[in-house]
Amino acid sequence: MATPARGRPSQPQAQAQQLSVDFEALSYISSLVEAFQAFDSDNDGLVTAPELRGLLASLGLDKPEHEVRDMLARADADRDGKLSVEELLDVMNAGQLGLGALGALLQSAVPALESAAGPDGVLGADELARLLSVMGTASVEDCMEIIACMDGDGDGAISVEEFRLMAQLL
DSSP states (O other): OOOOSTTOOOOHHHHHHHHHHHHHHHHHHHHHHHHHHHHOTTOSSEEOHHHHHHHHHHTTOOOOHHHHHHHHHHHOTTOSSSEEHHHHHHHTTGGGGOOHHHHHHHHHHHHHHHHHOOTTOEEEHHHHHHHHHHTTOOOHHHHHHHHHHHOTTOSSEEEHHHHHHHHHHO
16 A cells, blocks of 8 residues: 655555556657657758658558648648657647646656766666655656656667657657
């Protein structure tokens, strides 16, 4: 049984259910960001219509060229003819996923993670769990799930840079 923190009643089932929904949303957003980075061929943080078409196809959304151009035109908020990762997330309705507590958790953890990261700038689930548990915000299991959602290469770790990017995008 969970012990109440600082006089607040514990609600482990409600929290676990909310985090489960957030983890699914985090995984979806992470896959969009990963696909964006893979198709941003010149690494300028923007994708062109042909790159967007390839990105969408990689996600199983095979669209004709004219639909991709229309999509880009609708989502291109700054009218530069390209999509940023933020614009892509908007057009893919990622902002409507309601990440709530998880988004706030990730953003509040960034400064501590930056100062705790080693010279390689990489953190594993154990380091993340240690830092977040000191903040009183997440269990080891939660941290392992966060890393799993954001770990594109499956090595059980995430760079602080990747973590910071995801925190900014949420």
